[in-house]
Amino acid sequence: MPGIYIETFGCQMNEADSQEIAERAIRAGYTIVERPHDACVLVVNTCTVRDNAEARAYGRIGHLKVLKDANPSMRLVVTGCLAEQDRDRMQRNVPHVDAIFGTQELARLGDAIAAWRSEFGETDAGLEEAEERALLVPVGGNADGVTGAYSHLRAFVTVQRGCSYYCTFCIVPHVRGRFDHRPMTDILAEVERRLEEGAREITLVGQTVNAYRDPATGADFADLLGVVAELPALERVTFLTSHPKDFTARLVRTLAAYPKINPRLHLPMQSGSTPVLRKMNRKYTIDEYRAKIEVFRAACPDWALTTDLIVGFPGETNADFAATLEACREFQFAQAFSFVYSPRRGTPAARWQQLAVDIGKERLHELNRVVDEGMVAYYTAKIGTTVRALINGPSKKDRTKLAARALDNVNVVAPDTEGEARNPRPNEPWLDIRIEAAHRWGCSGTIVGRARSFDGPARAVASPVLDLIA
Numbered sequence: 383m384p385g386i387y388i389e390t391f392g393c394q395m396n397e398a399d400s401q402e403i404a405e406r407a408i409r410a411g412y413t414i415v416e417r418p419h420d421a422c423v424l425v426v427n428t429c430t431v432r433d434n435a436e437a438r439a440y441g442r443i444g445h446l447k448v449l450k451d452a453n454p455s456m457r458l459v460v461t462g463c464l465a466e467q468d469r470d471r472m473q474r475n476v477p478h479v480d481a482i483f484g485t486q487e488l489a490r491l492g493d494a495i496a497a498w499r500s501e502f503g504e505t506d507a508g509l510e511e512a513e514e515r516a517l518l519v520p521v522g523g524n525a526d527g528v529t530g531a532y533s534h535l536r537a538f539v540t541v542q543r544g545c546s547y548y549c550t551f552c553i554v555p556h557v558r559g560r561f562d563h564r565p566m567t568d569i570l571a572e573v574e575r576r577l578e579e580g581a582r583e584i585t586l587v588g589q590t591v592n593a594y595r596d597p598a599t600g601a602d603f604a605d606l607l608g609v610v611a612e613l614p615a616l617e618r619v620t621f622l623t624s625h626p627k628d629f630t631a632r633l634v635r636t637l638a639a640y641p642k643i644n645p646r647l648h649l650p651m652q653s654g655s656t657p658v659l660r661k662m663n664r665k666y667t668i669d670e671y672r673a674k675i676e677v678f679r680a681a682c683p684d685w686a687l688t689t690d691l692i693v694g695f696p697g698e699t700n701a702d703f704a705a706t707l708e709a710c711r712e713f714q715f716a717q718a719f720s721f722v723y724s725p726r727r728g729t730p731a732a733r734w735q736q737l738a739v740d741i742g743k744e745r746l747h748e749l750n751r752v753v754d755e756g757m758v759a760y761y762t763a764k765i766g767t768t769v770r771a772l773i774n775g776p777s778k779k780d781r782t783k784l785a786a787r788a789l790d791n792v793n794v795v796a797p798d799t800e801g802e803a804r805n806p807r808p809n810e811p812w813l814d815i816r817i818e819a820a821h822r823w824g825c826s827g828t829i830v831g832r833a834r835s836f837d838g839p840a841r842a843v844a845s846p847v848l849d850l851i852a
Contacts, residue, residue: 384422384502385415386495391439392429394587394622395558396462398538399488400427403461406492411499416530419449422502423457423495428464430553432724439464443476450478457498459483461491466557467727485558486543531806532775535583537576541569541606542588547625549652550663551692553726554589566596566606570613577615582811582836583644583772584610586621592628603628604636611640617836618772618789620644623690626651627665629674638681646716646790647678650690654709655702658695661731668709675713686716686760686790693749694723694742696734703745710752716760716790718753722746754822761792761820768816768830769794770840776803784829786813793824799844807832814840 386407390400403425404414415421424446428439443460450458457480460472466484473482483491544559545552573584586607588594594603603621610619619642626649637643649671653659656667675687691710693703710718722742725732771786771794778785784798796815800807814831831840 383411383413384499385420386412386423386425387415387418387421388425388427389418389442390427391435391442392427392431392462394538394585395540395543395589396427396429398540398587399462399485400425401538402488402540403427403491403495406488407495410492410496412495418446421456423459423498424449425459425461425491428460428462430462430464430467430557430726432721432726434724436464436468440476443479447476447478455501457481459491459494461485461488463553463557467553530775531808532773532811534580535772535808535811536585537573537579537581537583538585538587539569539572539576540564540588541586541591541603542594545589547590547593547627547665548663550661550730551695551723551726553729556728558589561590561593563595563597565598566601566609567598569606570609573610573613574615577613580808583618583620584616586610586619587623589623590625590628591621592624592630592633602632604630604633607633607643608636608640611636611642616642618642618644620646620791622648624649625665626671626674629678631677634678634681637678637685644789644791645682645685646688647682647685648688648690648791649675649678651709651713652690652692653695653698653702654706655698658698658702658706661697662692662695668705672712686792687713688717688791689713689715689719691718691720691749691753692723693720693745694737696723696731696736698723698737698745703749707749707752710749710756714756714759715753716792717757720746720749720753758820758822761825764792764817764825765820766817768814769825770833770836771813771815773802773808773811773813775806784813786815788825795824795826796829799829810834810841812836812838812840814843 388400388404390396418424426439426443429435446458449456458478459481460479461483463485465482469482472479481494541564543562545555546560548555576584592603594606629649651671652662652664654668659667725736769788771788774785774787776798777783777795781803782798783795784802786794788794794815810832812833813829815827816830817825817827819826828845829843831843833840
């Protein structure tokens with residue numbers, strides 16, 4: 383059976399799209415492979431939210447040319463936001479790409495993959511030469527959510543595409559279009575199908591997920607989330623990404639009411655300065671953001687609050703940056719994804735006078751220092767506790783350890799004492815991990831139990847044996 387390899391850059395929307403591509407390929411008669419040189423079709427799902435994401439995607443597309451040169455029958459496909467933005471430029475710059483599909487052309491992409499199936503017969507494509515294989519060291523991207531023994535445990539369900547808010551720094555409305563909300567009946571049908579396929583955690587995804595409105599009834603995101611959280615087969619549900627403008631007291635009440643909702647809210651602040659937020663067209667002031675957080679924390683005191691931050695935005699003064707630092711100290715984010723502003727072609731902010739690159743880098747360094755203090759404090763508070771976390775699989779950095787993610791999105795790593803790398807146990811996906819240390823990236827500890835379901839009893843796991851002689 384011919385293989386298809388899917389490599390994903392960027393946000394959860396892209397991961398959801400990659401899942402859809404993978405499912406369409408499987409129905410067409412392909413098998414999902416974990417190495418590009420085992421594939422007949424290569425799909426690179428790209429991101430263009432920042433300049434670095436573009437550079438990595440183009441680098442990876444160029445890197446895969448060695449496979450096309452060695453096997454001209456192989457198909458190389460590019461999709462995602464970069465494909466939408468750079469269609470004409472991409473055809474000139476990387477002519478070895480066979481097909482380019484924009485963000486709203488997934489159905490056409492699936493049709494093309496199905497049409498190519500008859501060309502490959504039943505033999506997988508592959509490269510035998512060791513030197514060519516050595517060239518395939520990944521330079522970015524990953525196939526998370528598409529391949530592996532654990533990929534079915536997490537399911538991304540798209541509730542909405544596009545965005546109509548047009549932040550002045552953001553390319554998304556230009557490459558994904560305006561809001562396009564899925565009918566709630568379709569969303570619920572997909573959630574139930576994912577649960578039947580073994581998903582233990584459902585992530586409802588949208589560029590501005592809490593702006594969702596059902597096209598038929600007008601039901602909002604709080605309604606949708608409540609219905610999903612009441613499904614008997616559901617173990618856990620979470621959602622990404624919210625906008626402060628649509629973060630209402632009604633939604634907060636829903637978060638507090640359903641214990642199956644993961645206790646983590648990702649609410650991008652972007653800046654702690656109201657003048658900068660106004661330039662960004664974010665549609666709220668820092669005081670309005672603060673008021674929403676106060677309501678949230680009063681109702682959900684044990685939840686983690688995470689955010690996105692941009693520094694070096696055009697016109698950002700020292701006072702504006704100081705306001706962002708002060709807001710970070712005040713809100714004590716459990717995690718923050720921080721970036722230097724990156725001009726995006728076609729957005730208003732890209733045409734404004736830019737700050738010096740060194741200023742942005744210096745501010746990011748200082749911001750990370752302040753944010754890390756809050757993050758490490760949050761992680762340190764977990765030491766001595768036992769958390770139940772959903773397994774990701776063997777750690778990519780150390781195959782002797784297992785990686786998992788706790789309900790509040792904290793990465794947790796622990797020694798693999800039962801040989802999981804050799805014998806995967808996706809039917810026992812919930813790990814009880816005793817937290818013993820905190821790091822900048824998350825926590826580490828020891829697995830003390832495994833469970834088949836989130837609410838189920840745990841099977842005891844023996845602690846690792848220390849070799850005192852060695």
